[in-house]
Amino acid sequence: xxxxxxxxxxxxxxxxxxxxxxxxxxxxxxxxxxxxxxxxxxxxxxxxxxxxxxxxxxxxxxxxxxxxxxxxxxxxxxxxxxxxxxxxxxxxxxxxxxxxxxxxxxxxxxxxxxxxxxxxxxxxxxxxxxxxxxxxxxxxxxxxxxxxxxxxxxxxxxxxxxxxxxxxxxxxxxxxxxxxxxxxxxxxxxxxxxxxxxxxxxxxxxxxxxxxxxxxxxxxxxxxxxxxxxxxxxxxxxxxxxxxxx
Amino acid sequence: xxxxxxxxxxxxxxxxxxxxxxxxxxxxxxxxxxxxxxxxxxxxxxxxxxxxxxxxxxxxxxxxxxxxxxxxxxxxxxxxxxxxxxxxxxxxxxxxxxxxxxxxxxxxxxxxxxxxxxxxxxxxxxxxxxxxxxxxxxxxxxxxxxxxxxxxxxxxxxxxxxxxxxxxxxxxxxxxxxxxxxxxxxxxxxxxxxxxxxxxxx
Numbered sequence: 001x002x003x004x005x006x007x008x009x010x011x012x013x014x015x016x017x018x019x020x021x022x023x024x025x026x027x028x029x030x031x032x033x034x035x036x037x038x039x040x041x042x043x044x045x046x047x048x049x050x051x052x053x054x055x056x057x058x059x060x061x062x063x064x065x066x067x068x069x070x071x072x073x074x075x076x077x078x079x080x081x082x083x084x085x086x087x088x089x090x091x092x093x094x095x096x097x098x099x100x101x102x103x104x105x106x107x108x109x110x111x112x113x114x115x116x117x118x119x120x121x122x123x124x125x126x127x128x129x130x131x132x133x134x135x136x137x138x139x140x141x142x143x144x145x146x147x148x149x150x151x152x153x154x155x156x157x158x159x160x161x162x163x164x165x166x167x168x169x170x171x172x173x174x175x176x177x178x179x180x181x182x183x184x185x186x187x188x189x190x191x192x193x194x195x196x197x198x199x200x201x202x203x204x205x206x207x208x209x210x211x212x213x214x215x216x217x218x219x220x221x222x223x224x225x226x227x228x229x230x231x232x233x234x235x236x237x238x239x240x241x242x243x244x245x246x
Numbered sequence: 247x248x249x250x251x252x253x254x255x256x257x258x259x260x261x262x263x264x265x266x267x268x269x270x271x272x273x274x275x276x277x278x279x280x281x282x283x284x285x286x287x288x289x290x291x292x293x294x295x296x297x298x299x300x301x302x303x304x305x306x307x308x309x310x311x312x313x314x315x316x317x318x319x320x321x322x323x324x325x326x327x328x329x330x331x332x333x334x335x336x337x338x339x340x341x342x343x344x345x346x347x348x349x350x351x352x353x354x355x356x357x358x359x360x361x362x363x364x365x366x367x368x369x370x371x372x373x374x375x376x377x378x379x380x381x382x383x384x385x386x387x388x389x390x391x392x393x394x395x396x397x398x399x400x401x402x403x404x405x406x407x408x409x410x411x412x413x414x415x416x417x418x419x420x421x422x423x424x425x426x427x428x429x430x431x432x433x434x435x436x437x438x439x440x441x442x443x444x445x446x447x448x
Contacts, residue, residue, distance in 0.1 A: 052409050064299070068295075068321060069291070077326075
């Protein structure tokens with residue numbers, strides 16, 4: 001344990017320079033919350049990195065100012081965080097939140113069903129099949145849930161089961177996209193990224209659950225912004241990558 | 247240009263902390279931004295757009311892409327202003343942290359990763375001299391340059407590769423052909439030495 005802590009503490013420098021890989025960064029941020037000397041050191045080293053940044057300051061193109069101010073004028077701000085935790089949230093605590101999240105998912109399912117009540121019978125059949133598939137994931141013996149913030153705001157919630165190789169993803173509060181763009185879901189393993197479908201357009205800030213099969217051990221669930229219709233492989237940085245492991 | 251007011255970019259005197267002394271300080275400007283004050287945001291823009299854009303361009307190099315990322319970053323500052331917590335660091339650091347992370351995200355995106363050719367990337371390494379020479383000399387840059395040159399070669403190279411080059415420490419270890427454990431230590435020791443040299447305290 002001491003060795004491990006020591007090893008983690010050494011990473012303050014690399015962390016302050018954003019030089020950790022994603023998984024390692026998450027682990028380190030988790031550690032930071034409980035290691036006060038580390039967070040003091042990180043704060044100092046971040047200020048030091050700031051000096052490196054100031055040394056390369058450069059006048060931005062003049063048109064940038066107008067564009068940013070115009071965007072600001074039409075962009076709603078986020079409310080203050082109501083808890084005291086840092087913005088990058090720690091790893092989820094699975095089980096205590098499961099019931100609440102399952103209820104939330106069920107509520108979304110109910111909305112989807114409600115919306116489609118008026119649709120044709122064939123549509124209704126499809127929805128019922130989907131509902132059963134969703135119920136199958138929710139009732140899998142090893143069902144787990146993870147909910148994380150995305151880098152662009154909002155949260156993505158994944159309910160998944162390694163036994164049934166399935167996952168279900170919903171989101172809330174993602175920034176709306178122009179019609180030419182879409183959020184695409186991926187199963188991500190090193191050297192092996194598979195599309196897991198497109199997120200539907202949000203209704204009331206939430207997206208209806210997307211069900212995906214083919215989950216393999218060690219996968220992460222990721223979301224990227226892609227051109228409408230989706231891409232074969234991600235073309236932008238994932239806004240979130242959630243580890244799918246107990 | 248607005249963003250290049252050198253007074254606003256100065257390095258604080260040793261022990262003075264990173265807060266700016268002229269005009270409303272950035273912390274209180276950000277608090278006003280969080281309440282939706284667009285005028286306050288314009289002031290934040292004028293003081294930090296230059297540093298943010300310069301840093302992003304240092305990492306990405308391509309001006310068009312840098313401009314795009316800078317716009318995202320500055321908009322994120324507006325959207326997330328309520329999440330800024332002065333107890334956790336200065337406003338300048340908060341904004342530049344977002345800028346650096348977004349630039350890094352761009353560098354490390356899946357497609358970029360696949361296309362990235364280590365050799366051509368290695369040719370893009372910033373030397374401390376380049377950092378200082380590429381821009382008009384002034385006291386701040388001089389101090390950073392002086393402090394960088396007080397480091398050992400491995401410390402300096404690993405810090406500039408990681409921060410300006412956007413490499414992970416594993417990639418840095420590969421580029422410098424040095425053991426992983428050594429790189430972790432050198433980056434930390436080097437940064438601590440930079441901190442002491444520049445008198446950054448918080």
